[in-house]
Amino acid sequence: MVAAQEEKLMGVITDNQGNSVAEAHVYALNQQTSTKTNFKGEFSIKVESTDTLYVQSERFTDAKIVVNPSKKVSITLLQKNYTLDEVILTQKENPLEVISGYDVAINPVKSSQEVLRLVPGLFIAQHAGGGKAEQIFLRGFDIDHGTDIALDVDGIPVNMVSHAHGQGYSDLHFVIPETIQNIDFGKGPHKADRGNFATAGYASMNTIDQVYTNTFKQEIGEFNTFRTLGLFGINGEKSESHTVLSAEYLSSNGAFESPQNFNRVNVFGKFTIPLSASDQLTLTSSYFSSEWDASGQIPVRAVQDGTISRFGAIDDTEGGETSRFNTSIQYRTFLADDSMLKASAYYSAYEFGLYSNFTFFLNNPEVGDQIFQQENRNLFGGKLSWQKDLLILDVDAEFTAGIGVRSDYVEDSELSETINRTTINLRRSLGDIRETNSFSYVKLAYKPSKFTITPSLRLDYFSNTYTNALEDNITATQQKAMLNPKLSIGYAANPQTDLFLKAGTGFHSNDTRVVVAQSGQTILPRAYGVDAGLNLKPTPKLFINSTLWYLGLDQEFVYVGDEGVVEPSGRTRRFGADLTTRYQLSEVLFLDSDFTYSHARSLEAEDGEDYIPLAPQFAASGGLTLKAFKNFSGSIRSRLLTDRPADESNTIKADGYFITDFTANYTWKRFELGVIVENIFDREWNEAQFLTNSRLQNEAVAVEEIHFTPGNPINVRTRLTYTF
Structure with a gap:
């Protein structure tokens, strides 16, 4: 032959x-x-x-x-319209990368809060008036606001290190959902170009660089909800440079008895120009501002005895305001047929202020326990990566090397006791934070026959400095470095079957204030992860991803809200299974589902006392989507989160929920009329839940029980979109 x-x-x-x-x-x-x-x-x-x-x-x-x-x-x-039979199981380091673009095309994001729901198995909960960052759940983690998932948008980090409200705080509300082009996501600490917080996983959003059809959209709904959006593209005929401009305004009072008075403004601009056939430059800027009131988390006992309703409040003076300005520049060039260089730099100016009351009258029976957390931050960073195709022993390979730095300068990071958002009763902490993370990594993807073998190595160096303004501006500094090896093996058995095995170590950093107080003892606790599974296309219209996984951490972090610090809580172990399916029933009808099971335990506690509070055990989501059928489109989507332990002995549980949402659209010429119905079965559910020790004003002693934020009842929004 x-x-x-x-x-x-x-x-x-x-x-x-x-x-x-x-x-x-x-x-x-x-x-x-x-x-x-x-x-x-x-x-x-x-x-x-x-x-x-x-x-x-x-x-x-x-x-x-x-x-x-x-x-x-x-x-x-x-x-x-995207069709599933066009998805081919090519060898990739990230097994789910083959369907990330498919998911965005089939189920576009309806709001910034839903951005993260594009990650299979990830759940979110909002519990402070719509303006605060969401609580995140993934792979047996209550990630709080971002301790164990690395998030970025166009290469700009979202996670805030040593944040006033909690380590890794991640507010994605500056993202206009219509500007999302795709989302790259993965689970486990397996990618060399993902560093801090990438333990349970990562999600990297990329925005569009070209608009083919200008869009003007208005949306109104219950609770005095109003949203308006403009999305415009400026492109010359067959132009190779593109400009994207977008602006969004959103306001809502929410379902609560005390109006949230939530307002948000977003502005986005992006300019892309090829300098030559080999060089491209991209400039991106955005501005975001938000303010809100909140009813906070309420105790079960106050609802059961009729003191307040489910949508009432013990302290309705909670709330906050925040803003963020981002700008970045990206340069990419092909140095030769087999070599590519990428360089980027970014800057963010960020302000944050939050009023909360977790314990009501426990510590201050006369004036209450309201606290105020604030900070002003400047964030600088950049990254340089080089990718080259190689031939090693007559086998194709791809070598990647990268270096980068991120520096956070936080002024007036504050925690104070306040009264009715007007009077400072006591300053508990006040100071400036300087935190710098320098990193480098190398990766080699070696592709013999049907295998792709990818060893990689990442080096991180941290410098943490805290100046305590309440102790004569005493300054303390700690440094530490960490090396993390990773290995990924893929095997394309045939065009319908792709097997993979991934193993590696990663980390999540600790809060600078804790690091310097403990003389650097717990600055970079390590995470150990293994994933094994397969991608399968048994028929052209069906995609299946199945994964068994393990994740161990040298240390968990628990945020103590009324103290404003992150505390270590010992070694933990998690293992579980993920199942993702995508099925195209017809040319216009699509079915998707995601299931995840997690077993989470502490390794430093006795049996029966080793449950990890709020760690989800079983979660599922999925839906049926209709695309472009005789001018109609829409979807019905459900999500299930089962009961989970609220304490270490699992004697108190956080209630699970099953919620279904519905959308429908009709297109006529340049107009589209849409309706969104949330919680169509009008279930009574608790969105965020915490086991908290609190005291009401009429109580003689404190009570420890579940405190919760109620999920929205059934509500309807309508929207009108005009394209030109």
């Missing part, structure tokens, strides 16, 4: 408007080689004389084409 002849094929990829498609992945399926297009959409690749090219791009549907190496090939990618 004579082997097929290997030749080099030249080509160009454009969209249906003639614009170049940069950084599209091009695979030669027979030859098992791959490359990317440059910023002019050009590529060259080794193929067999009877080979088939498969092309993937984040913004367009995939394409297959049989090639003739003697001719330069031109490929046009189309924007149309």
